[in-house]
Each structure stands twice: as C-alpha cells, then as structure tokens.
Amino acid sequence: MSTISGTKKITAVVVATGLGLAVLSACGSSDSGGEDGSGSKTVTLVSHDSFAYTKDVLKAFEKESGYKVRVLKDGDAGQAVNKAILTKDNPQGDVFFGVDNTLLSRALDNGLFQSYEAEGADGIQAQYRVDQDKHRVTPIDSGDICVNYDKAWFSAHKLTPPTSFDDLIKPEYKDLLVTENASTSSPGLGFLLGTAAKYGDDGWEGYWKKLKANGVKVVDGWEQAYNEEFSGSAGGKKAKGERPLVVSYASSPPAEVIYADPKPRTAPTGVADGTCFRQVEYAGLLSNAKNTEGGKALIDFLIGRQFQEDMPLNMFVYPVVEGAKVPDAFTQYGPAAADPETLAPARIADNRDEWVKSWTSLVLK
C-alpha cells in the first residue's frame, strides 16, 4: 500500500512540477516578451537565424538611444522573409533585417516595408544602393557566394584549383563539384544567378548542361554540401566527404580558421575567385511597425560604423559603408572577391522563378 501511494506521489509530483514550470515560465516570459512597443522604449528587430552581433555593440546603441532592443530570429533567410510577409498586417517587430537581393523583390512587391531614408545612407557604397526613389530598404552588408576548394586535395592530386565558371566544366574537374538545390538553398540560388549573370539568358542553360555532364552533384542544403560532401571542411573531413569543390561563401575559409582549435596558420580551403556571385542584405522599416521612431534609430545604427565593423567576425559578411574597417583576421584568410557577378534586383525579380524552374527540370530530372 505505502509503496503504491509512494509512486502515486511521484507521478503527481512529476505532473505538478511540469505544470508549475509551465505556469512559472509563462509568467517569467511575459515581462521579457511584453511591452508591446507602442510608443514604448522597446524596438524589435526581426531577422534570420544567422543574425549575430557583439553584445556590447548593441548595448552601446541602447545606452545612447534609450531604446531597448529585442531581437527575434525567425528561421533561415528565406523563411524569415516569408514569415515577415505573412505577418505584415500585424508584424512581430519594427525592423526587418536580412532580406537579400535574391528575395528583395518578393519583399517589396508584398509591401513589407515603408519608406525611410536612413541617416548616413549617403555613406553607403554606390554599388549597393537600390530603390533610390522610395528608400524602402537600406543595404547593410554584402557577401559573396563562391566555389570553395580543398587545398590539401588539390595539392595531393597535383592539380590547380579552378578559378572561373569556365574551369568548372573542364574534364580535369569532372565529378569534383557539389552544389545546392537552387529552389531550396540560398547559396544554391546564388550560384545559379551567378551563372545567369555570367552567361546571360541564352547561355546559362547550356553551361549547366555541360556542368551536369561534368558530374556536378546537387544536394538539398548548404549543411549537407559543406559538412558532408565537401572534403575540405572540418565536418566534411570527418564525414569523409569526397568532393573537393563546393558552392559556399567567400567567408567560409576564414571561418575554418577562426573556429578551429588550435587555429591553423592558413585556411585549409580557398575561394575560386571567378565563380562568385554577390549577395547583398538589406534592412527596412516594417509596414505597420508599432515603434517607427525606434525602428528608424535602429536602421541608422545598423549602417553606423560600430555595427558595420562588428559584422564581419559575427556574420562573416562585408560592410557596405565606405571606410568601415574589416578585421585582419577576416581578410587574411579570405579576401573579398575582386570581381563578383551581380544582377540587378529587378532582373532577379523578373526571372528568378522561371530560372529555378528550368534549372530544376534541367539538372534534377
């Protein structure tokens, strides 16, 4: 009897504890998540999962402006944009950061942002400026999607790493490249757009036919491509990845150094300079934002020098503001691409879905 009631107590305690925790934590969260922001001192930044920063930098902004910043990371880049569009009538925050040039049209067409010309916008490098008449978005950072190569593999095989799109279809690089699905992966799409920029409407499909014939492997996401298939990354080495070429970022080589322990003297991977596509990320003031003033201040802060210089080592991207310094550790292991391919957002907007569709039936089927 007594043992039975003993275990009954245990069950009761477990259940009660669970419920208690749920209630307690629900209460606890209400003060951090509360303060809806209407005219208040809280400004909410909605972004994607890769958004990262140094705490002190944001604290400095809070101290200076008097606003408290709440950051809401909302999935990967594509998801975050999509979610923001879905909730645009009743947005989850005031500022959205992280829509890139490949998805910009989707955001603008859906009326995600309201106009605001940021203070200090004139300091942004001309090549990144878009939407100059309405000022709905402000460029914040840029990065390059490039083919990375495994240095050790190429030296072991006494082969020169490729340097251009054209190289990739050469027979000596047969069965070496792994890329991502353009319909589901941001770098995959970037790489496709790079080829479209390079070879034009008439040429890119022919290029991909040759690439396919040359044994390009397509996987769904960057994680698999980089951490599983690519032979040069830390993960890929463990997974015995056997593709020495991968579509990744120009900033991947420095990451391989910075996140290694002990840190190697040089990066184990390199970037094929002529295979890059430039990605630019923008921020904007959300339509129906509750705290527009705070949002404006936050956007100003994002293109301020302090944040711009904080970005590279946190998000592995380059600043867009003239004169912002990039840390040595960053440039040392992977300089920015000299002459990346670019596409006007309008051109992407007009063709993206069609290109992805053709690409899918061409490469995946």
Added chain:
Amino acid sequence: MLKLKGATVRFGGRAVLDEVGLDVAEHEIVCVLGPSGSGKSTLLRAVAGLQHLDDGRIFLDGRDLDGVPAHKRGVGLMFQDHQLFPQRDVAGNVAFGLRMHGESKQRQALRVEELLTLVGLPGAQGRAVASLSGGEQQRVALARALAPRPRLLMLDEPLGQLDRSLRERLVVELRELFAELGTTVLAVTHDQGEAFALADRVVVMRDGRIAQTGTPLEVWQRLADAFVARFLGFENVTGATVSGEAADTPWGKLPVPSDTTQGEVTLLVRPAGVRLVPAGEGLRCTVAARTFRGTHVAVRLQPEGAPRLEAACALRDAPETGDEVGVAFDAAEIVVLAGVAGL
C-alpha cells in the same frame, strides 16, 4: 424501503426489464430468482444506478433515484465474480468505500478489522487478493460491500462460483449475518436452493417480468404457473381438462382435490404425488433412470405414449432401471397452475 414502479429497460427495442414493480421492506431479504437472461441482473444494475431506466421509477427511502449517480445512491453491490481491486490488498479493498466516504484512517482500520472478523477472516488485512481462495474472496467482497453501511445491500449471484458444500455453509452464515446486522438485502440468483435458503421473500422473474413473488413456502406451495414450476425443477407439468374431481391428462384420469378449477388447466403433479405400485396396477411405466438424491431417489418413469414422469421414493423402495412398475396418483400433491401448459 426500496420501491420499483414500472421499471423498464430496453436493449435495442427488446425490454430486458418490463414494467417491474417491486417493494423491499426494511430488514427484509429479498431474493430474485430466475434463469439467465430473465433480467434479474439488470434489475440490480438499475437499482445501483449502473443501468439507466428507460421508463419507470426507483425510490429508496421515498427518494426518487432518477438522476442520482451510482456513487451517491448509498447502496452496496456485491458482484458476481467479486471484482476485487487486484492492485489493493484485502484491507485496501474493504476500506475502499470508507475512503470514498471520507472516513478517517483510524476509523477505516477499525471498521476493516470489525468486518473481517465478522466475515471470518480476522487478520487478513495485509493479504493480496490474488492469494485468496474463492470463498475468501467472496467474504472479502462481502466485507467490502458492507463496510460503508449501505442502506441496501445487493448481491449478484453471491455464491455462484463456489463449490457446493461451501455454498451451503455460506448461505446459512449469510442469513445469520444479515439477521444480526439487520441489513436490507436484495439478491439475485439462478439457484433455487440458494434463494429459498437465504430469502425472506422470493421473486421469480421471467423475460423481464415478475412471474411470482412470496415467501419461499408460499412460492413452493402455490406455484404461479408452469414456467415457475419447471424453473423450480418440477417436471410433471401438463395440460389437463378438469371435471369434477378428476382431470383428464396424458397420464390418464388423475384425481384432483374437490375445489379444483374446472375446465382446461395446467396441472402439476409433485414427485411425491407419484406413488409406485406393483406392476400391473395403475399406469404402466418403465423406469428410465434413477438418481440418488441423498435423502431419496428421483425416479424417471416412461409411461407408454405419454410424457415422462418424475417420482420420488425412499431408497429401499427404489426400482432398478428397466423395471416395470405401476403408478398411482395422490390428489393431495396435484395442483392447478395458472397459465398454459407446455411453457
């Protein structure tokens, strides 16, 4: 104290309990007797609140029980196969009802001790129910049902699964116990011996209706109809035409008491009324079977061209199987039943 008025339960259109009216007085032991399917268990379940009435009313102490859920009716029910809680020991089972009624632990323990002594299992508190014999389980089930002092105790085939000697002993014990406690009891059984031994009053049920009610003696002496007679084990039931002091039956002309109803009737000839006489006298029969019944021998007789007859005779007078005997009838043991023969 318990009153049923027109109690009706239907299962898919068929009335399992059909307009049953029944009264049970304080301290009375009423036994509902009937074959399986007669609706007697449904009757108990309806009173307990486990079965919803489609029509009619049940009153306990004048209170209409309609809408009162089982746990608030204050009646006790002992299930056919006891239904002891397997995960509780004997004390846990007996104390269950007390706990439900919010008795203190101390009073629970006292009451459990008292009841276990009462049912003859003193000190069994800590035993597991699985370790109990059938008789012991029955006692524990009884103690459990009695523990909350129900206004009415109901027993569903209380002794059904026990062996004969135990049953005969327990039925006496139960009667003594209920008399001592002054408990009002409503029991159901299919065993007439059990019913007659236990009850102050017997209610015979058939097809959801009450066929007969009365003290055991009344029922035994004045069987209501052929069904009751057959159910109580009487074989010699037949249709007959009575005129004067004789009845015309398949067994020939039988003498009947002078006050017998005239015309088409159903007759019962009690086994004692079938007297064996030397072969050549009376109705000629062959002995088909004989069964030793302890105090007497039941003899089955096959007359020519007529239904079998059952006779009871003393051990030393019993003929052998296959013997030819004659049969004479005793008017005192021949009664007229209500209803139609052959049922």
Added chain:
Amino acid sequence: MDLARTEVAPPARPRSPHRGSVARLGLMAVPVAFFGVFFAYPVVAITVRGLKVDGVWRFGRIGDVLAQPDIRHVLWFTTWQALASTALTLLIALPGAYVFARFEFRGKQILRAVVTVPFVLPTVVVGTAFLALLGRGGLLDELWGVRLDTTVWAILLAHVFFNYAVVVRTVGGLWAQLDPRQEEAARMLGASRFTAWRTVTLPALGPAVAAAALMVFLFTFTSFGVVQILGGPTFSTLEVEIYRQTSEIFDLSTAAVLTLVQFAAVGAILAVHARTVRRRETALRLVDAGATARRPRGAGQWALLAGVLGSIAVLLVLPLAVLVERSLDAPGFGYYKALTRNEGSLFLVPPIEAVGNSLRYAFAATAIALLIGGLAAAALTRRDAGRLGRLVRGFDALLMLPLGVSAVTVGFGFLIALDEPPLDLRSTWILVPLAQALVGVPFVVRTMLPVLRAVDGRLREAAAVLGASPWRVWREVDLPMVRRALLIAAGFAFAVSLGEFGATVFIARPDNPTLPVAVARLLGRAGELNYGQAMALSTILMLVCAVSLLVLERLRTGLRSDRTGEF
C-alpha cells in the same frame, strides 16, 4: 399502478439516455478546445490564406497542382516509401518487441532506453550519423564496398532506425502483459508453437501491431528530415514538398493544396485504422509484465536474442556511436568546453544553456500532453453506440491528425492565427511546449487507450457503487492500472518534445534555443568548432534522452516490483 404514475408524473423533459456520454463530452471539452485553438485554427488559417486570393476561392488550383507530373511523382514516392519503410520496420522490430517482452537478460533496461534514443534525435544529426554507416567510408563501405547513401535504401533504413522504438514500445509493452498461459493452453490443445502464437497471441497483439504500424506509416509518410538529408533533391515526400513550397518558394496556394492532399491521405489512413482496431480490440487478459519474461532457453531462443541484439547494434547503436566519436574528436573534450562559452555570438547565451531550455520545454510539453491526452483517453475509454459514440470515435482519430500535418504548416499557421490578444502567443515561449504537446498528445492517447479499454468495466462499477465519483473511479481504478502506460506515454511525450525540431525551429526564441535548434544552427555554420560543438550537443541531447528514459524505466520497474511483491 396508474395512481402511482400520476403521483410521480415524469417531468416533461426528455430523459437523457446518455448521461455518461454527456459527461465524457464534458471531459473532452478541454482537449477539443486545445486542438481547436492550437491546431485546427492555425492550419485552417494558413490553408485558407493559400486558397483564397483577394477574397476569391481558387479551388481550381487543386486540379492544376495535382496535374503536375512533379507533384504526382512526389505523391507516388511518398506512398511507396512509407509502405516499404513500415514493412521493413515491422520485420526488423517485431522480433525485438518479442525479445524485450519475453526475455530477461542483463542490460535490458538500458537497451530499452537506448533503442528509444534515435526516435528523439533531430533529423539533422541522425542524417549525419547515418551517412557514417551507409555512406562513403562507412561500415558497409569499408567491409564490402557497399554504399547506400544515394539509394532509397538509406531512407528506408533510417526510417527503421527512427521507428524501431515505436514498435518495440507499442507492441512489446502489450506483449509483456499478455498472459503466456493462454498460449500454453492452446499448445495443450495440440497447437504447434507457431500456431499457438498465430491463433492466440497474434490476434491479441493485433491492435497494438496495427497501432504501431499506423504510427510508423504516419511518420514515414510525413517524413521530412531524413528524406531531405538522405534523399537529396531527387527523392521528395509530400511533407518535404510542402516545406519547400511554403518556406522556400513561398507558393502558399500549392502548399495549401498539398496540405489538403496530405490531410485527406492521413485522414483516410486514420479512418481505416480506426475501423480495423475497433473490430479487433477486445478486453485482454493482462498480467504483470514482470511475470512473463524469463531467461532465454535453448539454442533457438539464444539465437533470436543474439540476432535482435546484433541488429540493434548495427542499426541503432553504431550510428549513435559515430556521433559520440566525432564529438570527442578534439583534445581534452574541447568541443564540450566550447559549449559553455559564448564567443560565437551565434546565440545570445552559451550553447550549453540549450540543455536547460530543452528540459524546461519538455517538462511543460509533457505536462500539457499528459493533461490533454489523459483527459481525452479517459473520455474515449468507453465506447458507446449511437451518434454520440460515433462523435467520440471521430475525435479519437482527430487527435492523431497533428502527426500527419507538416510542422511548417502549423508553424506558419501559428504566425497568422495566434496574433491577436489574448492569443498573441507568437513571441511567448509557451508556444514551443504547446506545439510540442500537439505531437505528444497522440502518443499519450494511443499508449493509454488500449490499456484503459482493457480494464474490466465492472471494476469501475464496483468502485462507483462503493461511493466513488467518476473522477475518483478514474483515479482509484483506472490510474493504478494504467500508471505503467502513463509512464510510457510520459516518456514518449517527453522524448518527442526533446527532439521535436520542425515546429520548434519556427517558434523558438534565439535566447531560448532548444538542443535540436542549437544543433541545427551550429551545423549551419562552417568551421570545425561549430561542427564539433554540434556533435557534442547532439551527444548531450542523446544522453539527456537516454537518462530521462532510464529514469522512467526505473520508475516503471519500481512499480512492477511493488506489484509482484504482493504475489
């Protein structure tokens, strides 16, 4: 008689012949409200958003979408791989269920926990670990030069890896409680060992096998992570396609059509299942599990045990071992130490805090799932005839629907449905356990219901007549008997919420990442340290799961010895 009638003339109101059913409907109010608000409403909202453009219904889209060859291919692949996976899982796991139910051997408890671990691991991690087994340089590759990572076999085997525990727990749990004497009785009547099993045990196990098969089919039919990682872009299930259409391509109308298709398919599966189970579910003679297991005897039984242990080692333990090995691939537990630092600023907190978050969420989700699922199971225990009975049964099947609806649909639905006070839960963390509980409830109901229904109804009546109110009856009669099932259910719910990723990733806050979310974010970045930390966190997640499950096992065996102590 007539007089008496006028005395107590029945009131004019119609009698309520189903008072018990009404009470049960009352019990169901909470689960119904829960599912209405946190499941049906969001899913309907997102589907309507997809099908209703500018206030006009676009039902024509349904035909358009279904006419696409790509979509048809997806439907075909989804179905056949699910069937194949289910068959394969049953084939491999049923002997395991038998061994766990009937044999007593050293380390059984730990092993039971171990086989459950895969079930709760995030698919990202499992995919990685699994490649190490079947992929290049994996065991098969090294031994025989066989690589399965680009074939559909990888998906099928990974599905077995994930769902092994479903079969072992659902079927084995009941098997252990079946009275072996019934089989013995059949053998005394001249049945061979196999015939006895087939004619006595198999029918009794039927509902549990059907339930397990249904679960596995549902999981594999709606498989997401495994297919995405191991299938690559060439193999795509409906669930993956919905995810792509919603989250990547943002074609909400195609996603809505596919959601409806999946909904219909899952609904049909559940209906068929409900029918078969109802037909076969009978009151079973359950005995104490401890009494039915014994040490294997004879070469055949030892060989069976060895075979099962071998398959567990190769299919379940080996991929997990690879994970651990990779997490330790830095001197002095370097990856683990890195978890306590907050230098990558990928999170606002050191990654190790994800452990606490996950446990907290999982506790809350388990409590919610037990509450909701317990109420539902209690309400569904008795089966009634008639309209109310059908209603109740329909609800039974409805509870399973969250398992068949894409997490991305629910996650996006939350965003647009739960955005107004008092339900503006978008940024409160309670949404995470709520979403996780949605998946946990069916486990609770499915685990508890068969046992609850097997309880002899007259025991409940005995308690009621002794003065126990319906609630007390449940507590005093049902609960003690289902406590074991309840603990299993709790374990499942807990484990599921620990590993739940799909919905969590949409709603977890960055300062409160769960373990799977943290793992995914670490894996999403380049660099050895990130990768190593991901492996280390995965290992921790694995250990947390294993420990939680072991604690449950202990609790369970504790209970068992109490009961057997009485005999």
